[in-house]
Amino acid sequence: MQTRSTPGAMLKAMREKPPLVQCITNYVAMNVAANVLLAAGASPAMVHAAEEAGEFAGLASALTVNIGTLSTQWIDGMQAAAKAATSAGKPWVLDPVAHYATAFRRDAVAALLALKPTIIRGNASEIIALAGGESRGQGVDSRDPVEQAEGSARWLAERQQAVVAVTGAVDFVTDGERAVRITGGSALMPQVTALGCSLTCLVGAFAATVPEDLFGATVAALATFAIAGEEAALGAAGPGSFAWRFLDALNALDAETLDARARISAA
Ligand SMILES: Nc1ncnc2c1ncn2[C@@H]1O[C@H](COP(=O)(O)OP(=O)(O)OP(=O)(O)O)[C@@H](O)[C@H]1O
């Protein structure tokens, strides 16, 4: 992996100086994602109102924008925050939840893409559709394998000059030049709502910690989820116990274990 630092070193740096991350996320994910960031060692703030989102982006070290439960007022807040982050040179992450489903979502995502997210994180169906392909996604859930989204991700990364992460059974990350696959996690992860949305917020936390290495930050966040997910699955009886075990595993994961267990290979 061609990054300046290891995932473990980035996790350690994040915990030593917990970054303030502005998460504009959906109603389903707000509580889940805030707990995920706290467990990992970052400081989340769910601030989306049009009246303050832009101003708040000036205080935060990174911004994440997720369109999961969209409404017009929220779009104004998302755009204000994205503009403020971009003009301050701060990283911001776009999660285009089910953008293929309706014209309202498609238009919102097109406007957000024009505001130049530095990182885009989605499931395979979302990334395929963002690149203009035929996706089989149903609502917010992916119906496509990540392998089939790799070409779309490379195309999107080049076109947007952004890091693109596609998640699923095997994750894929590219900046248009470099690309890696990350294995791990658990089949229980897509059975717990909003873990992908929470991962988007965690990508923002790592990006805030190492803004000079957004590719490495994205890989580190995904590897953290992969190892915490594997650990949580060991004792889980189903999605319910997996959800709380995942928070505990994330909190207990240390830098050395992450670096020893992360499975990241060039793609
Ligand atoms: N079958 C699987 N096996 C292992 N890990 C998985 C599997 N499916 C998803 N994951 C992991 O789950 C996490 C969330 O990714 P996912 O692709 O499910 O996001 P998403 O579809 O955007 O989720 P949501 O919309 O619920 O937020 C990632 O860390 C991913 O690696």
Ligand SMILES: Cc1ncsc1CCO
């Ligand atoms: C279930 C659901 N519906 C809109 S957003 C969301 C969270 C997972 O993406």
Ligand SMILES: [Mg+2]
């Ligand atoms: Mg999602």
